[in-house]
Amino acid sequence: MNYTSKIDWIPIKKYKDILFLFWEGISKIIINRPWCHNAFRVETVDEMINAINICYNRKDIDILIITGYGDKSFCSGGDQKTRGLGGYLDKDGVTKLNILDFYKKIREIPKPVIAMVNGYSIGGGHVLHVVCDLTIASDNAIFSQVGPKVGSFDGGFGCSYLARHIGQKKTREMWFLCKKYTAKEALKMGLINKVVNKNELEKETIKWCKIIQKRSAMSLRMIKRCLNAELDGQHGLMQLAGDATLMFYLMEESQEGKKAFLEKRDPNFKKFKKFL
Ligand code: S0N
Secondary structure: OOOOOOOOOEEEEEOOOEEEEEEOOEEEEEEOOHHHOOOEOHHHHHHHHHHHHHHHHOOOOOEEEEEEOOOOEEEOOEOHHHEEOOEEEOOOOOEEOOHHHHHHHHHHOOOOEEEEEOOEEEOHHHHHHHHOOEEEEEOOOEEEOOHHHHOOOOOOHHHHHHHHHHOHHHHHHHHHHOOOEEHHHHHHOOOOOEEEOHHHHHHHHHHHHHHHHOOOHHHHHHHHHHHHHHHHHHHHHHHHHHHHHHHHHOOHHHHHHHHHHHOOOOOOHHHOOOOO
């Protein structure tokens, strides 16, 4: 299947269900199952988790874009044809709900993640854009939660985090009625950041990436951690504290402790400036 774009994306790794591309510090994960509106099965999610782990570790990747193949759908959620009892069946017949692990990865990666919504964003495919840091949508995008129609629900980020974006009343409306919302309506209710003509979607998303790439990576990382910490409880605090430790490790005061230990002497912390 050929992927058309005005940009010369370079493939990072070959997968079955996704395309994983790179260009000038930007990586792009594309769900590549257009025959079912880019619904994800267990293998799709495993591949996305593998790709995001690569993004986490590669220093030359500053920012991530998540999107769907084609111009009709971003993602239509869990592949209902692979749904079994208690989850979605993998190739060995084991049921899993691994999309939750991917949502967590999106929040945990200390780099900005942009959902480039190019059509339907439905069910778990709606939560997928909700958990991304920013959402840029084409004017043909449609947003909807359909759980109560197909016998599922996402009481995690799909409820609490969604409600932080659009409020409790709108979130209940979205879930109870399973209505479809246009990109314009989504923008008005604070669900997304920007709507553009579908032919301009990639150009606009890259424009945002390029601006963000000029900003301080450490500053962006801390902002993401701080915003997450408020909602993620002890786990969010742990992640924020991990980065605070990282910053402390960069200070001479911290290095003095390690040096003194290795040199078998008492540390001299008195020589370091105190800040008010
Ligand atoms: C996207 C819609 C609105 C498009 O409608 P349209 O244009 O009329 O096309 P269709 O004829 O309906 O579709 C074309 C073909 O695509 C197949 N298809 C579409 N969506 C799916 C899907 N999600 N799974 C499997 N197949 C899909 C159609 O069946 C059709 O194929 P053929 O021609 O062979 O029949 C419309 O298609 C639509 O509404 N789709 C269904 C959306 C849906 O029900 N999504 C699932 C919602 N639930 C979840 O996502 C579960 C959430 C979840 O994953 C989760 C959440 C929290 C915790 C754990 C989990 C977890 O389960 O992991």
